Amino acid sequence: MTFKEIYNRIIPYWGDKVDFSDALISKTDNTIDTPGTTPTGDNYFHSTLLSRQWDAIEETVGHDDTYGNLMVWTLYQVFHKHASQLFGQNIHSFNPKDIDKKEIEEQYFKNLAEDTWEDELSKYQRVIE
Secondary structure, three states, X not given: OEHHHHHHXXXXXXXXXXXXXXXXXXXXXXXXXXXXXXXXXXXXXXXXXXXXXXXHHHHHHOOOOHHHHHHHHHHHHHXXXXXXXXXXXXXXXXXXHHOOHHHHHHHHHHHHOOOOOHHHHHOOEOOOO
């Protein structure tokens, strides 16, 4: 399975716009740190719109599609990071297809290197184009 195949299959679910216009940067008492998505320092970015979009796509793709499910998570991680940076520049949306595929593939490969993904990693090819 190649990155290109997985990416091309999953990216259309994100549509042409990731909207995070409802975002807040704050840490509440019940904030849960999520490795790979929570910024350092006490700068915590959250968008309900972005989270709901991720949840809906995750539900649609399902957990049986392991490569696809991991791509959904990876895209959320990368998009969350970009949304946080853009929100700081007073930008409230972006086209998910505008995010560099190399950056996404690097995060995907990093995620595949985690425990429990050995089988998928052994069959994965880092083909971007």
